[in-house]
Amino acid sequence: MHIPSLVAFFAAIMPLAHGCSDFLLNTTSDQVVSARTMDFTIDLRSLVEIVPRDTVVEELVVQGCPDCPNYAWRTKYGFVGLNTMGINAAADGLNEKGLSAGFLVLHASKYPAVNISDAVRRPIVSSIVTYILGNFATVDEVKANLTDVQLTQFDPKLQAIFSRPGERMMSSFLLHLPVHDAAGKSIVIEFLDGVVNIFDNPHGVLTNDPPLAKHLALVKALNNSALHDDTTFAGGYSSIERFQRLTILNRHADATFTANTSYSTATSDQAALAAAAHIINTVTIPTAFVGEGGSTQYTVIRDHKNLRFYFRSNENQILRSLDLNQIDFANAANRKAIDVNFGDWHVDVTAAVLQSTAHSLDLPPRSVVEGLLQKGGGSAAAATNAAAVASTKGSFWMGAFVGGASAALAAVVVMRGLSAGFLTLNSVYPTLNISDAIRRPVVASIVTYILGNFATTNEVKEGLSHVQLGQFDTAIQTMIAKDVTFKIQALPFHMPIQDASGHSIVIEFLNGTTNVYDNPNGVLTNDPPLLDQLVLVEAMDNLDRHALSRWLRTHRSIPTPDDLKSPCRRVLFAQHELQHRDG
Numbered sequence: 001m002h003i004p005s006l007v008a009f010f011a012a013i014m015p016l017a018h019g020c021s022d023f024l025l026n027t028t029s030d031q032v033v034s035a036r037t038m039d040f041t042i043d044l045r046s047l048v049e050i051v052p053r054d055t056v057v058e059e060l061v062v063q064g065c066p067d068c069p070n071y072a073w074r075t076k077y078g079f080v081g082l083n084t085m086g087i088n089a090a091a092d093g094l095n096e097k098g099l100s101a102g103f104l105v106l107h108a109s110k111y112p113a114v115n116i117s118d119a120v121r122r123p124i125v126s127s128i129v130t131y132i133l134g135n136f137a138t139v140d141e142v143k144a145n146l147t148d149v150q151l152t153q154f155d156p157k158l159q160a161i162f163s164r165p166g167e168r169m170m171s172s173f174l175l176h177l178p179v180h181d182a183a184g185k186s187i188v189i190e191f192l193d194g195v196v197n198i199f200d201n202p203h204g205v206l207t208n209d210p211p212l213a214k215h216l217a218l219v220k221a222l223n224n225s226a227l228h229d230d231t232t233f234a235g236g237y238s239s240i241e242r243f244q245r246l247t248i249l250n251r252h253a254d255a256t257f258t259a260n261t262s263y264s265t266a267t268s269d270q271a272a273l274a275a276a277a278h279i280i281n282t283v284t285i286p287t288a289f290v291g292e293g294g295s296t297q298y299t300v301i302r303d304h305k306n307l308r309f310y311f312r313s314n315e316n317q318i319l320r321s322l323d324l325n326q327i328d329f330a331n332a333a334n335r336k337a338i339d340v341n342f343g344d345w346h347v348d349v350t351a352a353v354l355q356s357t358a359h360s361l362d363l364p365p366r367s368v369v370e371g372l373l374q375k376g377g378g379s380a381a382a383a384t385n386a387a388a389v390a391s392t393k394g395s396f397w398m399g400a401f402v403g404g405a406s407a408a409l410a411a412v413v414v415m416r417g418l419s420a421g422f423l424t425l426n427s428v429y430p431t432l433n434i435s436d437a438i439r440r441p442v443v444a445s446i447v448t449y450i451l452g453n454f455a456t457t458n459e460v461k462e463g464l465s466h467v468q469l470g471q472f473d474t475a476i477q478t479m480i481a482k483d484v485t486f487k488i489q490a491l492p493f494h495m496p497i498q499d500a501s502g503h504s505i506v507i508e509f510l511n512g513t514t515n516v517y518d519n520p521n522g523v524l525t526n527d528p529p530l531l532d533q534l535v536l537v538e539a540m541d542n543l544d545r546h547a548l549s550r551w552l553r554t555h556r557s558i559p560t561p562d563d564l565k566s567p568c569r570r571v572l573f574a575q576h577e578l579q580h581r582d583g
């Protein structure tokens with residue numbers, strides 16, 4: 001069976017249940033950053049907590065061992081983390097030495113049987129994440145010392161004490177644990193067939209079932225497949241798909257934006273955090289995918305060298321942080337916690353924008369710009385800027401009047417909630433009729449024109465018939481761009497527009513015609529055009545996923561390499577097969 005078919009098969013038959021993802025950022029810089037999602041069906045009711053040094057930890061009750069003796073210990077290292085159900089049992093955290101640990105669900109887990117008679121020599125530990133964070137500074141220390149205790153599962157009946165009436169509870173907590181340190185080392189602890197296993201993690205990636213070794217085998221097989229390249233990978237939310245997506249994207253985590261661009265100004269710290277955030281976002285499970293329970297409850301990003309712990313929650317997407325350097329872990333009074341949803345959920349910059357003296361460059365009339373374009377080079381850029389300034393000064397009073405009116409209109413439009421933007425699409429714009437330009441002016445700044453003139457999608461539909469829409473000349477880049485070594489040769493677009501009543505339309509330029517479509521799903525990406533995208537969505541909706549699973553299991557037909565390279569072709573190929581076969 002081809003490897004992509006094997007991956008699709010596993011993804012189709014493996015339930016999502018509890019999904020969690022974790023990875024250590026692959027970077028050649030001196031930054032050491034990791035990230036994870038916590039995706040659970042039960043409400044973990046997590047608090048973000050500071051745990052100082054010398055904090056007493058009473059070990060949790062053990063499943064199947066009501067006679068397990070008490071065991072208490074004191075933390076050697078302070079840490080910050082997210083606990084479970086508000087009790088002193090960490091689900092994830094970062095300690096003052098830059099070591100992180102967390103738990104992810106692994107249904108294949110089978111914990112070792114505990115030996116009560118050996119509990120004095122080898123105490124029984126069930127709050128494993130807390131134990132690792134509170135006792136070890138490095139991955140090597142974890143490897144060397146975990147054999148000194150008996151690791152096991154805490155009793156899920158513990159939930160009944162802390163849960164609210166009628167709240168969903170888990171029947172077991174079958175877990176495996178990723179551990180990363182400030183030196184960039186990464187291991188995974190798994191409980192398989194009653195044995196504690198500690199594996200080095202070459203990719204620094206972990207999700208859920210199957211166990212790590214099987215994940216690595218699937219990645220190796222995918223790498224060796226003739227059909228594989230790093231731009232084509234599964235896009236679903238199964239554990240296998242998430243593992244492979246994180247592994248492939250993490251290979252290219254050092255990729256940077258074009259130098260000297262407006263979005264490439266981050267410090268090395270910020271760039272590493274941003275890279276980790278972008279990659280972990282690709283495996284964040286939205287509520288829309290799983291409905292009630294199972295979506296990402298919170299996301300964590302850990303800066304192991306700078307000792308900062310970042311977090312965001314399902315409905316508070318602002319990244320908040322704790323700086324471990326500012327915490328006195330020797331002070332027992334610093335044992336404090338806040339809710340994971342704490343803090344502002346957005347940043348209002350209205351006042352800052354109103355106080356700013358900056359605004360976009362107002363270009364002179366297009367006839368002036370066209371003349372300057374003929375000159376080319378840097379002189380054109382300088383001349384354009386000068387002409388723009390002169391034009392602004394020369395028509396100050398008219399500009400004040402027109403600008404004021406436009407600003408008032410724009411304010412009305414913003415208040416009424418119309419939005420517009422452009423997205424790339426392989427387009428063919430209409431041929432412009434210069435002789436009709438007085439009756440139907442030529443407009444190339446289409447988004448600006450829509451935002452500045454209309455309040456609803458119905459107004460847009462009617463009003464656009466009174467102008468000619470065209471593509472602006474990409475040569476203008478030579479005047480404005482700081483670095484003209486790389487220029488876009490064409491800027492073909494289509495435009496999504498939404499209004500405050502929830503109506504959505506799309507403007508597309510196809511075969512030399514302007515088309516305005518209602519957008520029933522309110523979704524737009526790039527190629528193909530909207531109507532083709534809607535056909536593909538309908539095909540997906542009609543696809544019998546159980547039949548697809550059977551088809552992949554029996555692999556009565558192997559897709560061609562060309563079919564497998566395109567997600568759209570894969571969907572249509574499967575649709576065709578299922579329609580013409582009896583299985």
